[in-house]
Amino acid sequence: xxxxxxxxxxxxxxxxxxxxxxxxxxxxxxxxxxxxxxxxxxxxxxxxxxxxxxxxxxxxxxxxxxxxxxxxxxxxxxxxxxxxxxxxxxxxxxxxxxxxxxxxxxxxxxxxxxxxxxxxxxxxxxxxxxxxxxxxxxxxxxxxxxxxxxxxxxxxxxxxxxxxxxxxxxxxxxxxxxxxxxxxxxxxxxxxxxxxxxxxxxxxxxxxxxxxxxxxxxxxxxxxxxxxxxxxxxxxxxxxxxxxxxxxxxxxxxxxxxxxxxxxxxxxxxxxxxxxxxxxxxxxxxxxxxxxxxxxxxxxxxxxxxxxxxxxxxxxxx
Numbered sequence: 001x002x003x004x005x006x007x008x009x010x011x012x013x014x015x016x017x018x019x020x021x022x023x024x025x026x027x028x029x030x031x032x033x034x035x036x037x038x039x040x041x042x043x044x045x046x047x048x049x050x051x052x053x054x055x056x057x058x059x060x061x062x063x064x065x066x067x068x069x070x071x072x073x074x075x076x077x078x079x080x081x082x083x084x085x086x087x088x089x090x091x092x093x094x095x096x097x098x099x100x101x102x103x104x105x106x107x108x109x110x111x112x113x114x115x116x117x118x119x120x121x122x123x124x125x126x127x128x129x130x131x132x133x134x135x136x137x138x139x140x141x142x143x144x145x146x147x148x149x150x151x152x153x154x155x156x157x158x159x160x161x162x163x164x165x166x167x168x169x170x171x172x173x174x175x176x177x178x179x180x181x182x183x184x185x186x187x188x189x190x191x192x193x194x195x196x197x198x199x200x201x202x203x204x205x206x207x208x209x210x211x212x213x214x215x216x217x218x219x220x221x222x223x224x225x226x227x228x229x230x231x232x233x234x235x236x237x238x239x240x241x242x243x244x245x246x247x248x249x250x251x252x253x254x255x256x257x258x259x260x261x262x263x264x265x266x267x268x269x270x271x272x273x274x275x276x277x278x279x280x281x282x283x284x285x286x287x288x289x290x291x292x293x294x295x296x297x298x299x300x301x302x303x304x305x306x307x308x309x310x311x312x313x314x315x316x317x318x
Contacts, residue, residue, distance in 0.1 A: 033116060034081035035155055036273040040280075042089040042207070042231025043259035044069060045126065046101045046108070055096050055173030062094070062290065068261030069108050072268055072285075077111060083270070085153050086117055087160060089231035089257060090124025090207030096172050097128025102135040120151050123166035124207035124231065125179035145187045157273040158201040158226065158318055161194065163187065165206040165213045181208040183215070191218070198224035201318040203278075205229045209237075210254055216241045220250050226278070227316040228254040234264030236282055236309050255280060255314055263289040265309065278316045284309035 046069070050061045076086065093101045112119050121136065123129065129149065133140055144150045148164035164187060167180035183191060195218060202224050209230045210216045219225040220243035228241065237256030242249055258265030266286040272279050287305040 031080050031082045033084040035084045037083040038271045039076050039083045039086045041260045041268045042257040043091040045094045045262040046105045047094040054098050060094055065261045086119045088121045090122040091126045093126045097131045099131045099134050102132050106135045120153050122162045123149050123164045145190050148187050160203045163206040165208040181212040195222045201226045203227045207231050210241050227252055231257050234259040236265050280314040282309050282312040
């Protein structure tokens with residue numbers, strides 16, 4: 001059963017990947033950071049054991065997630081070349097943005113920091129900014145919009161704007177009252193000015209999709225915006241939002257990124273950028289969702305859903 005696999009990934013498979021990374025990153029054959037390679041992840045959802053969860057409506061214990069996150073990070077560290085940047089598209093918390101979840105995440109990300117890889121984290125509807133700030137105090141100083149976590153990641157051939165689409169819930173601790181999706185007036189005004197001033201091809205990123213954040217018209221009419229990347233859906237999703245019908249119509253590609261380990265499509269994406277195009281490679285590792293009987297036979301459909309995306313690439317003209 002996949003949840004058992006996810007729970008035990010820290011053993012043989014993860015050890016093998018870690019050993020490979022150690023060989024690649026040794027003194028003689030150190031792997032350099034590639035500024036034209038970016039890894040994109042989404043929906044990490046770090047959990048706490050049920051007995052440690054602060055909110056009575058928590059009810060979510062996913063012990064396999066931490067093992068899967070460790071495995072994925074070890075794989076990223078084994079890449080040759082290494083990415084200079086990792087961008088995470090929100091929902092770092094399992095449910096309600098508890099402080100210790102972010103502390104655990106910081107520890108899990110440390111091997112990336114140790115290699116000099118820049119990690120840029122976004123806000124999702126399960127996150128809480130104040131709790132996040134306790135473990136990532138430096139992020140607020142880097143934000144381009146006060147009160148939000150808005151960031152720009154620069155690469156030689158294209159830049160990435162990571163928007164903060166989180167509307168925090170009025171009441172924490174209820175699954176039916178999670179955070180919403182909107183940019184707000186100040187961030188929207190900043191984004192409008194930013195779009196007019198863009199000089200390089202730019203990917204717009206957020207936790208929520210472009211229609212949820214209501215930016216489709218803005219990004220498709222801006223000639224420098226070449227794509228939109230988002231999380232939230234826990235699925236590999238592919239679209240082409242367009243600006244209008246008629247002679248002025250313009251289309252860009254959008255891609256929803258699978259989750260980093262909780263459920264649905266499992267994996268991450270590697271983007272390699274060149275002067276005229278960026279290629280996003282889907283690393284489709286698994287598909288699963290929690291079931292009440294861990295010993296139940298794995299449904300054949302899950303394997304087919306994984307095969308749908310293995311080796312898939314999406315090309316963004318720049």
